[in-house]
Amino acid sequence: MSETRATSTDHTPDWRVQADCRRPGYYGTDHWFPTGTKTRADREQAADAKAICRECPVAMQCAQWALARREDDGIYGGLDVQQRASLTRKAVKLRLTDAQVASLIRAIWADDARGPLVDTYLRSTDQGEGGHVWWRGRKSSYTVGGRVFTPMQLAFEVGRGRAPEGPVRTSCGEPYCVASEHLTDGAMRWRHAHLTAAA
Ligand code: SF4
Ligand SMILES: [Zn+2]
Known part of the structure; x- marks a missing residue:
C-alpha cells in the first residue's frame, strides 16, 4: 500500500496506519511500484518490497483490500499484479471463500519467501562425492529476506x-556438509530419541 497510489483521500481503513510502507524512507516512494519485470533492478525492487510486506502486520488486510479493488498496478500485501490476477481468476472459477483465498495468499507468501533462500543456496554450494554438499561462500551468516541464517540453517x-528448531547439525559424519538431507535440527533429534526409546 504505497501512499503514491492508495492515498489518504481514499476511504481509509484503520489498518493502514500500521502499514510498514509508511515507514520513513519508504513513505510516498514508488518502491512498491517497480516499472516492469524484465530488468534485474526491477526484480530486486519487487522482491524487496514483497519481503517488507511479508513482515508487515497488516499484510493480509492489504492483500484482500487490493484484491477486492482489483488494483492493477503495484505490490500490495506481498502480491504482485500477476499473482493477484491469477488469484482472482481462481477465486471466481472455484467460488472460493474468503478463508480459502487467505490460505492461498499465505501459500504464495511461503513460496516467495523460499525463492531467495533457494537462490542463495544454489549460488553458494557445490555438490560433493557421496551426496555431501559443500558451502563455498566465505561468510558465517547470510541475511535473506530480512532474516539471518548460518549456512546450515539456510540449507536446512x-x-x-x-525453519529449524534448535541447533542444526550434520548427521553424515562430515562436520561441514550442508546437504539438507544430512542435516537435523533439535526437534528432529528429540523425536528420533523418543521414538528409539519407545521402540
Ligand atoms: S502489506 Fe506491503 S503494501 Fe500492504 S501495507 Fe504492508 S507494507 Fe504496505
Ligand atoms: Zn553429508
Whole structure:
C-alpha cells in the first residue's frame, strides 16, 4: 500500500496506519511500484518490497483490500499484479471463500519467501562425492529476506521447507556438509530419541 497510489483521500481503513510502507524512507516512494519485470533492478525492487510486506502486520488486510479493488498496478500485501490476477481468476472459477483465498495468499507468501533462500543456496554450494554438499561462500551468516541464517540453517530450511528448531547439525559424519538431507535440527533429534526409546 504505497501512499503514491492508495492515498489518504481514499476511504481509509484503520489498518493502514500500521502499514510498514509508511515507514520513513519508504513513505510516498514508488518502491512498491517497480516499472516492469524484465530488468534485474526491477526484480530486486519487487522482491524487496514483497519481503517488507511479508513482515508487515497488516499484510493480509492489504492483500484482500487490493484484491477486492482489483488494483492493477503495484505490490500490495506481498502480491504482485500477476499473482493477484491469477488469484482472482481462481477465486471466481472455484467460488472460493474468503478463508480459502487467505490460505492461498499465505501459500504464495511461503513460496516467495523460499525463492531467495533457494537462490542463495544454489549460488553458494557445490555438490560433493557421496551426496555431501559443500558451502563455498566465505561468510558465517547470510541475511535473506530480512532474516539471518548460518549456512546450515539456510540449507536446512531450503531442504526441509521449514525453519529449524534448535541447533542444526550434520548427521553424515562430515562436520561441514550442508546437504539438507544430512542435516537435523533439535526437534528432529528429540523425536528420533523418543521414538528409539519407545521402540
Ligand atoms: S502489506 Fe506491503 S503494501 Fe500492504 S501495507 Fe504492508 S507494507 Fe504496505
Ligand atoms: Zn553429508
